[in-house]
Amino acid sequence: MPKTIKIPKATITRLSIYYRQLELLEFDGYRMVSSDKLAWLCQVSPAQVRKDLGYFGEFGVRGVGYDVIDLQAHIKKILTVNRDWNFGIAGIGNLGSALLRHGNFTARGFKCVAVFDNDPNKIGMVMSSGLKIKDIRELNKAVEELDIEIGIITTPPSAAQGAADLFLDAHVNAILNFSPTRISVPDCCLVENIDFTIRLDILTYRLHHEIGL
Amino acid sequence: MPKTIKIPKATITRLSIYYRQLELLEFDGYRMVSSDKLAWLCQVSPAQVRKDLGYFGEFGVRGVGYDVIDLQAHIKKILTVNRDWNFGIAGIGNLGSALLRHGNFTARGFKCVAVFDNDPNKIGMVMSSGLKIKDIRELNKAVEELDIEIGIITTPPSAAQGAADLFLDAHVNAILNFSPTRISVPDCCLVENIDFTIRLDILTYRLHHEIGL
DNA sequence: CATTGTGAACTCATTCACAGCG
DNA sequence: CGCTGTGAATGAGTTCACAATG
Numbered sequence: 001m002p003k004t005i006k007i008p009k010a011t012i013t014r015l016s017i018y019y020r021q022l023e024l025l026e027f028d029g030y031r032m033v034s035s036d037k038l039a040w041l042c043q044v045s046p047a048q049v050r051k052d053l054g055y056f057g058e059f060g061v062r063g064v065g066y067d068v069i070d071l072q073a074h075i076k077k078i079l080t081v082n083r084d085w086n087f088g089i090a091g092i093g094n095l096g097s098a099l100l101r102h103g104n105f106t107a108r109g110f111k112c113v114a115v116f117d118n119d120p121n122k123i124g125m126v127m128s129s130g131l132k133i134k135d136i137r138e139l140n141k142a143v144e145e146l147d148i149e150i151g152i153i154t155t156p157p158s159a160a161q162g163a164a165d166l167f168l169d170a171h172v173n174a175i176l177n178f179s180p181t182r183i184s185v186p187d188c189c190l191v192e193n194i195d196f197t198i199r200l201d202i203l204t205y206r207l208h209h210e211i212g213l
Numbered sequence: 214m215p216k217t218i219k220i221p222k223a224t225i226t227r228l229s230i231y232y233r234q235l236e237l238l239e240f241d242g243y244r245m246v247s248s249d250k251l252a253w254l255c256q257v258s259p260a261q262v263r264k265d266l267g268y269f270g271e272f273g274v275r276g277v278g279y280d281v282i283d284l285q286a287h288i289k290k291i292l293t294v295n296r297d298w299n300f301g302i303a304g305i306g307n308l309g310s311a312l313l314r315h316g317n318f319t320a321r322g323f324k325c326v327a328v329f330d331n332d333p334n335k336i337g338m339v340m341s342s343g344l345k346i347k348d349i350r351e352l353n354k355a356v357e358e359l360d361i362e363i364g365i366i367t368t369p370p371s372a373a374q375g376a377a378d379l380f381l382d383a384h385v386n387a388i389l390n391f392s393p394t395r396i397s398v399p400d401c402c403l404v405e406n407i408d409f410t411i412r413l414d415i416l417t418y419r420l421h422h423e424i425g426l
Numbered sequence: 427c428a429t430t431g432t433g434a435a436c437t438c439a440t441t442c443a444c445a446g447c448g
Numbered sequence: 449c450g451c452t453g454t455g456a457a458t459g460a461g462t463t464c465a466c467a468a469t470g
Contacts, residue, residue, distance in 0.1 A: 008439055009415075016414040020393060034451065043395050046451095047441055054453055062447045062452045079414045080421035098311035104393060104410055149426070150416060173424055174416045176409075180233060180317060182256050190419050192412045196389075197317055199405045200300075201229040201292045202222070203363060203387045206403045208293035211386055213362070221461055247429065259429095260463055267431055275430040275469045 011052045012079070017042045018049065019075045026068050034065035081109055087176075088114040088148040090163040091155030092122060092133055095178055099154065100129055113146040118159070136166065143170035150174045157181040164191075224265045225292070230255045231262065232288045239281050247278035294322055300389075301327040301361040303376040304368030305335060305346055308391055312367065313342055326359040331372070349379065356383035363387045370394040377404075 021041045025033055035053075039046040053059055053066075059074050060066045076082040089096050092115050099105075100112055116136040117123060125133045134142055142148065151167035153160050153175060160179035167175055173189045180195045207213040234254045238246055248266075252259040266272055266279075272287050273279045289295040302309050305328050312318075313325055329349040330336060338346045347355055355361065364380035366373050366388060373392035380388055386402045393408050420426040 006438080010439075012415050012418050013411055015418075016408075016411040017395065019414075020410075036451085041395075043397070045441070047443095048439095050452060051440075051454080058453070060452050063450045064448075065451065078418070080417045081414060085413075085417055094311035094314045098307035099409070101307045102409070105413070108410055108413075110410075110413055149420070150413070173426070174420050176412055176416060182230065182254075184256070188424070190416060190423065192416050194407060194409065194412055195229075196312070196315070196407065197233075197321055197323075198226055198229040199389055199407055200298075200318070200321075200323055200363070201232075201294060202225050203389060203403060203405050204293045204298055205225050205228075205291070207362070207387050210403065211401070213386070219460080223461075249429085258463070260465095261461095263429090263431060264462075271431070273430050276428045277470070278429065 005055065007055050011055060014042065014044060014048070014052050015075050015079060017044075018052070019072060019079070022068055022072045022075070026072065030068050032065045033068055033071075035060070038066070084109045084111055085150055086111050086113045086146060086148050087150035087152055088112070088116065088139070088142065088146070088172075089152045089154060090116045090136060090139065090166070091153060091159065091179075092117045092127070093154060093156075096152075096154035097127070099152065099178075100127055100131070110150075113148060114142045116142070116163075136163070139166045140170045143167070143172055148172060150176065152176045152178065153183070154178045218268065220268050224268060227255065227257060227261070227265050228288050228292060230257075231265075232285060232292070235281055235285045235288070239285065243281050245278045246281055246284075248273070251279070297322045297324055298363055299324050299326045299359060299361050300363035300365055301325070301329065301352070301355065301359070301385075302365045302367060303329045303349060303352065303379070304366060304372065304392075305330045305340075306367060306369075309365075309367035310340070312365065312391075313340055313344070323363075326361060327355045329355070329376075349376070352379045353383045356380070356385055361385060363389065365389045365391065366396070367391045 018038060021038060035046040035049040039049045056078050059071055087110060089099060089112060100115060114134055115131050116134050116139050118136045122133050123135045151172045153163045155163050157179045160181045161183050164175055164183040164185060168185060168189055175191045177183055177191055177193045180197055183191060185191055231251060234251060248259040248262040252262045269291050272284055300323060302312060302325060313328060327347055328344050329347050329352050331349045335346050336348045364385045366376045368376050370392045373394045374396050377388055377396040377398060381398060381402055388404045390396055390404055390406045393410055398404055
């Protein structure tokens with residue numbers, strides 16, 4: 001039962017992590033798992049696991065734990081990954097191509113149905129997945145025809161905002177932005193950023209300040 | 214002057230973002246910038262910018278703002294990116310290759326000096342960067358010879374912990390983990406995770422719960 | 427006088443501790 | 449008895465509001 005209490009964003013992140021561990025537990029033949037064990041596997045505290053799950057319902061059995069299969073189903077529903085999602089990629093450079101061939105997405109119901117670029121030399125090329133690279137000017141049309149709900153941006157930073165605007169015009173309201181730029185969008189559109197360089201900067205900061213390197 | 218006050222991890226993330234915006238501001242010819250303007254560009258609050266910088270010193274001029282060049286230098290020093298860092302990549306699949314060819318790293322002083330794989334068909338292959346793929350069993354030796362300080366893991370999940378252990382044996386104490394698994398390491402080793410699927414899960418969760426899709 | 431720097435107030439998130447229950 | 453579920457306590461992070469100042 002979804003309560004009207006505010007749910008920490010970090011809780012959602014962890015649910016995704018719990019889910020993956022539950023898949024592994026199921027594969028290993030486990031039928032039940034305690035918050036202690038799941039917590040240990042996910043490198044969080046047991047109380048955190050119980051609190052996170054508690055936001056969404058009572059999924060466990062006191063004295064026993066959580067049913068591995070059952071809990072997976074609950075989390076899938078919470079994350080809304082209990083159905084397929086179509087996405088399109090704008091910018092087919094090194095990273096874009098790598099994502100297209102990335103196996104993890106399709107296994108989880110995320111399906112790339114179109115790829116776009118503005119480079120005339122690339123437009124029309126057929127990728128290993130069988131998708132033909134479309135002119136980015138066809139993005140609007142393709143979104144409607146192919147029912148694209150998520151836009152992935154893997155363009156150079158200078159083209160990122162333009163790509164975002166095209167997705168916006170086409171009424172895509174979720175963007176996964178891999179370019180190292182903050183794109184600006186109205187409130188109706190959600191953005192998640194993945195920026196490799198920031199993570200490297202954090203590592204070097206910590207190496208110096210925590211380890212003393 | 215570094216104080217002994219606890220600095221939020223999010224502050225470090227933002228410093229990296231400020232830095233990138235400062236580069237752009239410099240490129241655009243700005244000499245000074247206010248916390249208001251920088252905050253707007255980075256999509257945070259002005260108070261946040263000032264507080265973040267305040268942890269590390271007094272870099273601004275009251276009534277005027279921050280010197281664009283000067284502040285860059287300060288942040289570089291804080292993040293310890295005022296020197297080069299060598300890294301190695303374990304797992305040269307789609308993602309590993311894409312990272313190797315990724316331009317953003319070298320521009321910022323992060324240099325890939327070795328790539329490793331365990332696939333006999335790949336070992337010995339020469340990449341476009343000129344690097345030859347090494348047998349992952351040579352990792353230990355290569356770390357010492359090439360002075361690798363950061364290990365990047367782009368293996369399949371099942372091989373991630375093994376790769377992490379090899380980096381650990383070689384006394385690498387910073388790992389950037391792209392595999393969708395939590396790897397376990399002792400306290401002397403720092404890990405940052407980048408997990409695409411988690412970010413997609415967050416998007417679909419938010420699409421459903423915030424937008425109502 | 428515009429803008430920084432910062433303690434204090436507040437909001438958000440995690441942990442504790444134990445009641446509740448199979 | 450063991451483990452979940454959860455209010456209360458603690459801790460972390462952000463925003464406010466204004467004194468300090470070039």
